[in-house]
Amino acid sequence: MIETLWNWFVEPFQYSFMQTALGVSAFVGVVCALLSCYLILKGWSLMGDALSHAVLPGVVVAYLLGLPFALGAFASGLASAILIGWVKRNARIKEDTVIGLVFTAFFALGLILLSRTVSDVHLSHILYGNVLGIEPEDLIQTLIAGSIALGAVAILRRDLMLFCFDPNHARAIGLNTTFLYYALLTLLALTVVAALQAVGIILVIAMLITPGAIGYLLTDRFDRMMGLAVGAAVLASILGVYMSFHLDASTGGCIVVMQALLFFAAMLFAPKRGLLARFWLRRTMREAQRVLVPSKQG
Amino acid sequence: MLETLWHWISDPFQYEFMVKALGVGILVGVICAVLSCFITLKGWSLMGDAVSHAVLPGVVLAYLAGIPFGIGAFIFGLGSVLLIGWVRANTHLRDDAVIGIVFTAFFGLGLILISKIPSLAEWINTTFGYLPPLLDVKSILFGNVLGISNADILQTIIIGIITLALVLIFRRDLVLFCFDPNHARAIGLNTNLLYYMLLSLLALTIVAALQTIGIVLVVAMLVTPGAIAYTLTKRFDRMLLIAGSTSVFSCVVGIYASYYLNASTGGCIVFTQALVFLAALALAPRDGLLARALAKRVQRNTLLQRQPEATQLPDVHA
Numbered sequence: 267m268i269e270t271l272w273n274w275f276v277e278p279f280q281y282s283f284m285q286t287a288l289g290v291s292a293f294v295g296v297v298c299a300l301l302s303c304y305l306i307l308k309g310w311s312l313m314g315d316a317l318s319h320a321v322l323p324g325v326v327v328a329y330l331l332g333l334p335f336a337l338g339a340f341a342s343g344l345a346s347a348i349l350i351g352w353v354k355r356n357a358r359i360k361e362d363t364v365i366g367l368v369f370t371a372f373f374a375l376g377l378i379l380l381s382r383t384v385s386d387v388h389l390s391h392i393l394y395g396n397v398l399g400i401e402p403e404d405l406i407q408t409l410i411a412g413s414i415a416l417g418a419v420a421i422l423r424r425d426l427m428l429f430c431f432d433p434n435h436a437r438a439i440g441l442n443t444t445f446l447y448y449a450l451l452t453l454l455a456l457t458v459v460a461a462l463q464a465v466g467i468i469l470v471i472a473m474l475i476t477p478g479a480i481g482y483l484l485t486d487r488f489d490r491m492m493g494l495a496v497g498a499a500v501l502a503s504i505l506g507v508y509m510s511f512h513l514d515a516s517t518g519g520c521i522v523v524m525q526a527l528l529f530f531a532a533m534l535f536a537p538k539r540g541l542l543a544r545f546w547l548r549r550t551m552r553e554a555q556r557v558l559v560p561s562k563q564g
Numbered sequence: 565m566l567e568t569l570w571h572w573i574s575d576p577f578q579y580e581f582m583v584k585a586l587g588v589g590i591l592v593g594v595i596c597a598v599l600s601c602f603i604t605l606k607g608w609s610l611m612g613d614a615v616s617h618a619v620l621p622g623v624v625l626a627y628l629a630g631i632p633f634g635i636g637a638f639i640f641g642l643g644s645v646l647l648i649g650w651v652r653a654n655t656h657l658r659d660d661a662v663i664g665i666v667f668t669a670f671f672g673l674g675l676i677l678i679s680k681i682p683s684l685a686e687w688i689n690t691t692f693g694y695l696p697p698l699l700d701v702k703s704i705l706f707g708n709v710l711g712i713s714n715a716d717i718l719q720t721i722i723i724g725i726i727t728l729a730l731v732l733i734f735r736r737d738l739v740l741f742c743f744d745p746n747h748a749r750a751i752g753l754n755t756n757l758l759y760y761m762l763l764s765l766l767a768l769t770i771v772a773a774l775q776t777i778g779i780v781l782v783v784a785m786l787v788t789p790g791a792i793a794y795t796l797t798k799r800f801d802r803m804l805l806i807a808g809s810t811s812v813f814s815c816v817v818g819i820y821a822s823y824y825l826n827a828s829t830g831g832c833i834v835f836t837q838a839l840v841f842l843a844a845l846a847l848a849p850r851d852g853l854l855a856r857a858l859a860k861r862v863q864r865n866t867l868l869q870r871q872p873e874a875t876q877l878p879d880v881h882a
Contacts, residue, residue, distance in 0.1 A: 311660035312610045319780075356853060357845055359604065359791045366609035367791050370784030371838030377706060377781070377831030393705075394675060468617070468780065469675070472668030479661050514683075519675030526669030533655060541654060 278511045287397045290408060291507050291521065294464040294473065295499035297412040300419050301457045302478030302499075303492050304450060307430035311475050312362055313347075316369035317451075318458045318470040320346030322376025325392055325462075330383060335392075336407040336459045343455035346372050395466035395518040397507070404463050412460035415453050422449060427488055464503070465518035473499065476525040483532045483539065498528050576823050585709045588720055589815035589833070592776045595724045596785035597793075597811035598731050599769045601803050602762060604790030605742040609783065610660055611645075611763070614667035616770045616782040618644030620674025620704070623774070627699040628684055634719045634771045641767035644670050645760075707778030707830035709819065716775050723772040727765055738762060739800055776815075777830040784834040785811070792837075792844045795851065810840050 278284040305314055324342025328335045350368045354361055390396075400408075419426070428436045429446040437443045454474075461470045477499035481491035506521030513520070534541050576582040603612055619637035626636025648666045652659060677684070678701050689695045700708065712720075731738065740748045741758040749755045766786070773782045793806035818833030825832070846853045 306658070306661055309658050309660055311658075311664040312613075315610070315613065315664065353845070357791075357795055358851055359794050360607045360609075362607050362609040363604050363787050363791050363794075366613065366783055366787040367838065367841060370781055370787070370834050374781060374784065374828075374831040374834035374838065377828040378825070378835060381828035381831065382825070469668055469672060471664055472672065475661050475664040476668070479655075479657055479665055482657060482661075483655060513676075513680070516672075516675040516679040519672040519679065522668050522672030523676060526665060526672065529665055529669075533651070539656060 274512065275508065278508060283398055284507070284511060286400060286405065287507050287517070288504055290397055290400060290405060291464050291503035291517075292500045293412055294408065294461045295477070295503035296496050297415050297457050297460050298470075298473035299477035299481075299495040299499035300492060301415065301453060302474045302476070303481060303488070303495050304426055304430050304478075305454070305474055306478035306482050307427075308450070310450075310454075311471070312365050313350075313451075314454060314458075314474040315471045316350065316365045317343045317347060317454050318467055318474075319369045320372035321455075321458060321462070322373050322392070322467060323379055324376075326376055326379040326383065330379075334407050335404070335462075336411050339459045339462060340411070340455050342372065343458055344452065347451045347455070391466075392462065393466050393468060394516060395462065395464050395469070397464045397517050398510070400463050408460050408463050411456050415456040415460060418449070418453055418456075422446070426450060465521055469518045469522045472522040472525060476522075476529050477502075480525075480529050480532045483529075483536045498532075499525070502528055572824075573820075576820065581710055581712075582819070582823060584712060584717060585819050585829070586816060588709055588712055588717055588776055589819050590812050591720060591724050592773045592785070593789075593811040593815035594808050595727050595769050595772055596782075597789040597807040598728065598804060599765060600786045600788070600790035600811070601793060601800070601807050602738055602742050602790075603766070603786050604794055605739075606762070608766070609787050610663050612766060612770070612786040613783040614648065614663045615641045615644060615763075615767050616779050616786075617667045618670035619767075619770060619774070620671050620779060621677055623704055624674055624677040624681065624699065628681070628688060628696045630694060630696060632715070632719055633704075633774075634723060637771045637774065638767050640670065641770060642764065645763045645767070703778070704774065705778050705780055706828060707774070707776050707781070709776040709829050710822070712775050720772050720775065723768050727768050727772065730761070730765060734758070734761065777833060781830045781834045784837060788834070788837040788841055789814075792841050795841070795844045795848050810844075811837070814840055 279288075305311060321339035321343045324338035324340070324345075325335050326338075327342075328338025331338075346368055350365055353364045353368060357364065391399075425436070425441055425446055426449070428439075428441065429443060429450070433443055436446065457474065458470050461473050465473055477495035478491070480498040481493075481495035484494050485491050502524040503521055506524040507517060509515070509524065510517040510520040532540070535543075537543060603609065619641045622636035622638070622640030622643075623633045624636075625640075626633040629636070644666055648663055651657075651666060652662045655662065678699075681699060685696045702708070703711065737748070737753055737758055738761070740751075741753065741755060741762070745755050748758070769786065770782050773785050777785055789807035789811040790803070792810045793803040796806050797803050814837040815833050818836045819829060821827070821836065822829040822832040844852075847855075849855060
């Protein structure tokens with residue numbers, strides 16, 4: 267039994283592509299998890315969804331021009347964020363509508379370009395990720411984008427946290443909130459670029475929400491939230507890659523489903539607000555009530 | 565010149581698939597536009613995105629089981645909505661985070677199922693003696709109205725009729741619910757029922773639009789027409805009209821563009837809509853960019869006329 271389990275984990279490790287895939291997924295998991303903590307606090311899930319879809323035309327144009335895909339993706343993601351800001355200032359429609367409108371327009375443009383140019387194989391790699399067959403140059407781009415994001419988070423950690431918790435307070439104590447706003451957007455674009463190869467455009471958003479949400483369920487302190495988010499993301503990435511290997515199923519799908527399972531586990535077992543904890547608490551309260559107010563029983 | 569234009573428009577009509585595509589496009593355009601007016605008012609863009617992605621595993625399972633894909637899609641769309649509601653009631657997370665977690669989980673499951681289709685189909689064939697038809701994954705994700713089958717057209721028409729009839733019957737209640745749910749509750753409307761009805765309508769509309777636009781871009785059909793109309797008018801009945809006509813216009817132009825450019829139909833339709841929105845933003849009668857630029861200019865001119873001395877400031881450097 268234990269030997270089977272041992273083999274389940276060790277056997278794939280013989281293959282160098284699996285070693286690379288596990289390393290890349292774990293690294294992407296760390297970068298995404300850190301950023302997801304800020305996004306959860308700021309309520310920027312839709313923004314993450316938007317930026318991840320909006321990179322498509324940039325990726326296609328970069329491919330056509332022979333540039334690194336990360337450059338195109340980054341430029342296109344940032345352009346969408348700026349356009350969202352501009353439309354929001356100039357139209358009287360709600361923010362979520364503006365975001366939905368702009369990112370679908372970018373994605374549509376990407377699809378038009380794709381259908382005129384690139385092969386289906388390349389399309390599916392961009393859309394769903396291809397971590398088991400990642401190319402060396404894509405690997406380098408992922409590492410560079412992710413490392414820049416990690417460095418920036420390390421430097422701006424406290425400022426970003428204050429900006430997410432309470433932007434008014436951040437402005438009052440003299441922080442440049444406009445700069446922080448664009449810094450966070452840039453970080454988001456970088457992270458999306460880094461995660462593209464692992465899970466693909468459509469599921470990047472899961473990597474940017476679920477780990478932070480797991481951390482948020484389990485603790486009330488931000489540093490612990492980050493630690494838990496990173497731990498959950500790395501665990502989900504590794505288990506997802508293994509699952510994908512053994513089931514011969516979509517890697518991005520497996521990673522994201524693993525994350526969702528971890529989320530539901532956190533929902534059940536969270537120490538203070540979990541379903542089980544609340545169930546026990548209610549039960550204890552009822553017991554206590556029965557003991558303290560015996561007259562009600564009669 | 566005119567003749568060339570005429571040929572440009574009429575030539576595609578020789579082909580049956582183009583006639584079908586245009587018909588379906590117009591129908592889908594109308595249904596989506598009607599729903600989009602409510603979605604825009606309610607601020608439910610993310611919900612539209614969520615439900616449209618969450619239908620994927622339902623579509624795959626329906627294909628494998630040999631039932632109309634609309635049924636599977638509808639069940640999973642509603643299932644995701646219920647799950648979102650349950651998670652929201654049991655955590656202290658923000659709505660947008662909960663929606664994101666649930667729909668990506670559904671979509672991830674769908675991708676796993678897609679990657680396992682060959683072996684699942686074989687298993688079904690050996691156990692039940694039924695070989696599921698080949699599922700064209702690309703047409704589900706990105707739409708394929710130019711190759712739509714008659715059965716799918718029928719499904720779209722049925723769903724369209726149900727959706728439009730429900731909206732027509734409950735129009736006033738739904739409008740009030742979107743504008744001011746508290747008021748709706750106060751005058752005795754069942755807002756819970758309206759909430760789930762609007763979500764069911766959303767799921768139905770997404771199912772109807774799947775074949776035309778595809779899962780990933782359906783949300784544009786549910787957001788952009790409403791946004792265009794909202795930019796141009798402040799009255800709800802006019803909003804419905806404008807949304808409907810711009811949506812149908814974009815669908816028709818998009819299908820033609822897709823035919824002539826040989827490019828993705830869903831992409832062409834959605835991109836046309838976005839261009840129409842930009843035009844509306846620029847040319848809107850009261851709040852448009854041009855109107856505001858003109859108003860600012862007129863204002864400045866009148867100010868200058870009233871205070872002519874202000875135009876001749878003394879040269880401080882002299």
